[in-house]
Amino acid sequence: MGALSNLSDFFLYGCCSNGFSSGSLSSLRKFVQKWKKRLTNKHEFLNYWAAEGQKLIVVSIWFFINIFLFTEAFIRYFYYISSITVPTGVQKVPFFVALARGFGQLLNFNCALLILPTMRTLLNVFRSLKFGSIFPLDKNLVFHRYLAYWIVVCVIGHTLGHYLNYACCWQLYDSATTPLQACWWNKFxxxxNVLCVVMFIMYAASAKTYRRTKNFTVFWYTHHLFVVFFVLLLVHGKQFWAWFFIPMGLYALERIMRNLRGSEMTIVKRVHCLPSRVIHLELEKPSFRYESGQYCFLNCPMISQHEWHPFTISSAPEEEFLQFHIRCVGDWTNTLMDVFNPAQRPTVEINKPTTPDGSDYLIRVDGPFGTCAEYVFDFEYVMLIAAGIGVTPYSSLLKHFKFRLDAASSGQAPPLKIRRASFYWINRDEGSWEWFSDILNQLESENPDFFDIHTYMTGMLKAEDVKKIMFASSEYQNQSSTKDNVQQSGKVDIMVRALHKYEPQSSDEMRLDRNDIIVVTEQDESGWWMGTNTTTKQTGLFPANFVVKVDHVTKMVDSTKRNFGRPNWDAEFSEVRRFVEKNSPSGKKPKVGVFVCGPAGLSKQVYSFAVDKSKNSTVQFVFHKENF
Structure with missing residues (x-):
């Protein structure tokens, strides 16, 4: 360890000669220092291994296979070219041929491997096997993407080697009168060269900033040039067929199974267009069984017969319908919004939607497919962190937890292994809270010891909204001399949510359904309040003990867990760690599952705190990231 530390110090001083002052630390030195701590500090290493061990094993195996394949091909062809005789006047450069062949063998291996991470059915099979947990299956698309990057490097090396060889030895190729002709004269x-053009088109349309805007359709169709890509590879590479034979067979089986699963039409039972351009789809429950947190691919024949898009299931397996919450940000999803809400109204609810000719709306569903959310049940304590529409997998999980808790309390199911679920939802748009506020209120009110729910509003609020929040808050009301003073001076109405159903007993009372939102216009000491039901628009009296106060933004119970601004992850992780340490037996190192579904910046931030808060602690935070 001492030698390793000295070696890293030497490297740092060599690269960064201006010393170790904190103000001048370069990104390179920070990177080296981070790895120095990981390799020289036992606790740092164990924490990093717990978080990234699976990925490191797979990447290391892949790396050494690449080293072996390149070295073997390079040496073999170098000695082969060195041993052959060429005509007088022709320069023989075995290094260029060996370089091209070495990278060519890497292309055989990596191009054959490239298609495997995209086989969703194969990944599902691996998840169901006992040894499947040793593979980082949730990183499949990341692995696919980095394989594609590495293939570009191999293509450059392979092409460069051949072009330099043609420049030196073009006379060896019949009918070639110039080096350029030698590059094109045969099928290879x-x-x-055509393969390079196909790759350029596919890679350009695959750029994240391009495909995630309004160009997903372009990405979808250009990515199907992979058929042309592999056909050309089979013609170009003499040995590629041997590498590609098994992956090609598996992919053919995958496509057959996809077509069989996706051929079944599913009826759309209900559509609810929510604020912030989100569509809530309720579909007739298909024949397959699914687990919480899984996702499906959806195809709407009215939009496109061949275009499929992945969406997380937001309903629990115990619910009557299959539900999806779809945010409309791309061309396909915006077209879906136009189909069900052509007038672009803020909210629309359609029960049993039908096409203009009176028939049912039909959607094809392919799935379900697993995600890292399935590992939630391996932990006693979990932190579920979502940003915006990333809440959908956790909506399914939280509702499933509720069903399981109710079943366990009645003796119909074994108790959950999970003892506490801490949920953090970060939203920028005020209207987004309406997607799941009903569910979250129910969970928080009925199982407060199990569900620990935190909300964060990060978007800008209007001055009127700030005024409503401040004057209607419990803290302000408790400090006021009378509740009437608040309403008379601040002119701010109190907002409440119905906890129970209430049937009116007289003409001046109004009906309440569970989770109705009521704007209170008058409060009375007798326990009867006057207000307007925002759902039914009815005004009347209602009993105060049937409602609970909520804030104006989230429509959730007013408490210290309703926050404005970004989360303080240091405080949140510390609080969870204290709770787990207090409620866990001594001598045991409990693990907390940390699951994130949101943008990359949020994931990186949470990951760093998960690793940091595991240091010198009896609690191990295990990080998982959903593909978002």
């Missing part, structure tokens, strides 16, 4: 040169 032609297919190789």
């Amino acid at each position: 040169g032609t297919t190789g």
Whole structure:
């Protein structure tokens, strides 16, 4: 360890000669220092291994296979070219041929491997096996993407080696009168150059900033050039068929199974267009069984017969319908919004939607497919962190927890292994809270010891909204001499949510359904309040003990867990760690599952705190990231 530490110090001083002052630390030195701590500090290493061990094992195996394949091909062809005789006047450069062949063998291996991470059915099979947990299956698309990056490097090396060889030895190729002709004169040169053009088109349309805007359809169709890509590879590479034979067979089976699963039409039972351009779809429950947190691919024949898009299931397995919450941000999803809400009204609810000819709306569903959310049940304590529409997998999980808790309390199911679920939802748009506020209120009120729910509003609020929140808050009301003073001076109405159903007993009373939102216009000491039901628009009296106060933004119970601004992850992780340490037996190192579904910046931030808060602690935070 001492030698390793000295070596890293030497490297740092060599690269960063201006010393170790904190103000001048470069990103390179920070990177080296981070790895120095991981490799020289036992606790740092164990924490990092717990978080990234699976990925490191797979990447290391892949790396050494690449080293072996390149070295073997390079040496073999170098000695082969060195041993052959060429005509007088022709320069023989075995290094260029060996370089091209070495990278060519890497292309055989990596191009054959490239298609495997996209086989969703194969990944599901691996998840169901006992040894499947040793693979980082949730990183499949990340692995696919980095394989594609590495293939570009291999293509550059392979092409450069061949072009330099043609420049030196073009006379060896019949009918070639110039080096440029030698590059194109046979099928290998032609297919190789065309492959580069196909790759350029596919890679350009796959750029994250391009495909995640309004260009997903372009990405979808250009990515199907992979058929042309692999056909050209089979013609170009003499040995590629041997590498590609098994992956090609598996992919053919995958496509057959996808077509069989996706051929079944599912009836749309209900559509609810929510604020912030979110569509809540309720579908007739298909024949397959699914677990909480899984996702499906949806196809709407009215939009496109061949275009499929992945969406997380937001309903629990115990619910009557299959539900999806879809945020409309791309071309396909915006078209879906136009189909059900052509007038672009803020909210629309359609029960049993039908097409213009009176028939049912039909959607094809392919799935379900697993995600890291399935590992939630391996922990006694979990932190579920969502940003915006990333709440959908956790909506399914939280509702499933509720069903399981109720079943366990009645003796119909074994108790959950999970003892506490801490949920953090970060939203920028005020209207987004309406997606799941009903569910969250129910969970928080009925199982407060199990569900620990925190909300964060990060978007800008209007001055009127700030005024409503401040004057209607419990803290302000408790400090006021009378509740009437608040309403008379501040002119701010109190907002409440119905906890129970209430049937009116007289003409001046109004009916309440569970989770109705009421704006209170008058409060009375007798326990009867006057207000307007925002759902039914009815005005009347109602009993105060049937409602609970909520804030104006989230429509959730007013408490210290309703926050404005970004989360303080240091405080949140510390609080969870204290709770777990207090409620866990001594001598045991409990694990807390940390699950994130949100943008990359949020995931990186949470990951760093999960690793940091596991240091010198009896609690281990295990990080999982949903693909978002």
